[in-house]
Amino acid sequence: MADILTRGIARNGRVRVFACDTTALVNVAQVKHGLWPVASAALGRTMSVGCMMGSMLKSENEKITIEINGGGPMGTIMVDAHHDGSVRGFVADPEHHYIYNDTNKLAVGVAVGRDGYLKVIKDMGLKQAFTGQVELQTGEIGDDFAYYFAVSEQTPSAVSVGVLVDTDASVIASGGFIIQMLPDATEEDIVYIENKLNGFPTVSSLIADGKTPKDMIDMIFEDYEELETCELSFSCNCSRERCYRVLGTLPKEDLLAMIEEDHGCDMHCEYCSSTYHFEEKELREIYDYLVIKEKTHA
Numbered sequence: 001m002a003d004i005l006t007r008g009i010a011r012n013g014r015v016r017v018f019a020c021d022t023t024a025l026v027n028v029a030q031v032k033h034g035l036w037p038v039a040s041a042a043l044g045r046t047m048s049v050g051c052m053m054g055s056m057l058k059s060e061n062e063k064i065t066i067e068i069n070g071g072g073p074m075g076t077i078m079v080d081a082h083h084d085g086s087v088r089g090f091v092a093d094p095e096h097h098y099i100y101n102d103t104n105k106l107a108v109g110v111a112v113g114r115d116g117y118l119k120v121i122k123d124m125g126l127k128q129a130f131t132g133q134v135e136l137q138t139g140e141i142g143d144d145f146a147y148y149f150a151v152s153e154q155t156p157s158a159v160s161v162g163v164l165v166d167t168d169a170s171v172i173a174s175g176g177f178i179i180q181m182l183p184d185a186t187e188e189d190i191v192y193i194e195n196k197l198n199g200f201p202t203v204s205s206l207i208a209d210g211k212t213p214k215d216m217i218d219m220i221f222e223d224y225e226e227l228e229t230c231e232l233s234f235s236c237n238c239s240r241e242r243c244y245r246v247l248g249t250l251p252k253e254d255l256l257a258m259i260e261e262d263h264g265c266d267m268h269c270e271y272c273s274s275t276y277h278f279e280e281k282e283l284r285e286i287y288d289y290l291v292i293k294e295k296t297h298a
């Protein structure tokens with residue numbers, strides 16, 4: 001079943017809400033990157049928020065990039081998401097295992113660390129991108145984004161994200177929801193939402209039980225009005241052609257070293273773990289082109 005995202009408004013338009021099921025795409029990420037369970041949980045939670053933030057963008061040309069680094073053993077988490085539902089991401093070091101002893105749950109906050117930052121870059125196709133950054137609160141991702149929305153975007157928000165991983169490391173369920181107070185939200189709206197979310201089941205358990213994003217929203221709001229539902233997918237825009245063009249921007253000496261010492265090169269895309277190999281002959285072509293270009297410009 002394809003992953004989906006639903007967004008809409010509730011409480012007479014004073015609140016907006018996003019919900020998503022990202023189980024399939026987090027499974028794709030798990031396989032591509034060989035994620036261990038706690039890395040699936042950290043990346044999956046971040047990708048779910050990324051998808052929902054992507055749907056907050058206004059147009060197809062806009063992109064959101066999330067970077068989280070809490071100084072923990074897993075290192076940096078990077079996620080890119082677009083308005084059309086495509087998302088990609090990776091964690092620097094996916095091979096760690098941490099469990100909270102008291103709850104037996106994956107210790108995302110330990111793997112991520114909490115001494116660091118959460119950064120969001122909104123590329124709106126203009127010269128200047130919007131960048132917002134906050135200090136991490138717990139490293140559990142959901143809390144950190146709630147803090148980010150409140151501080152950096154002045155939008156009080158409830159963020160719930162979760163990932164359930166099986167014993168064979170495959171992802172059973174992943175998804176989340178974000179509820180945001182619009183400027184004319186009332187105290188009553190805030191109390192209503194707090195009461196609803198108090199003791200609310202975890203998102204991952206709801207998705208594992210077969211609930212759709214819309215079902216989850218219906219459990220919270222009685223007057224939800226849907227604005228859009230779209231499909232989500234893991235997709236990376238890297239390609240051999242792009243890598244070829246990047247090689248053409250390298251200093252000549254570097255290319256020469258790859259030709260004479262390495263007799264070829266491999267270019268790796270961290271986002272999707274693809275590797276593109278270039279033969280010595282191809283590097284020579286690029287090198288010769290750069291030499292000719294330099295001569296004609298001399």
Ligand SMILES: [Zn+2]
Pocket residue numbers: 236237238239269270271272273274
């Ligand atoms: Zn890629």
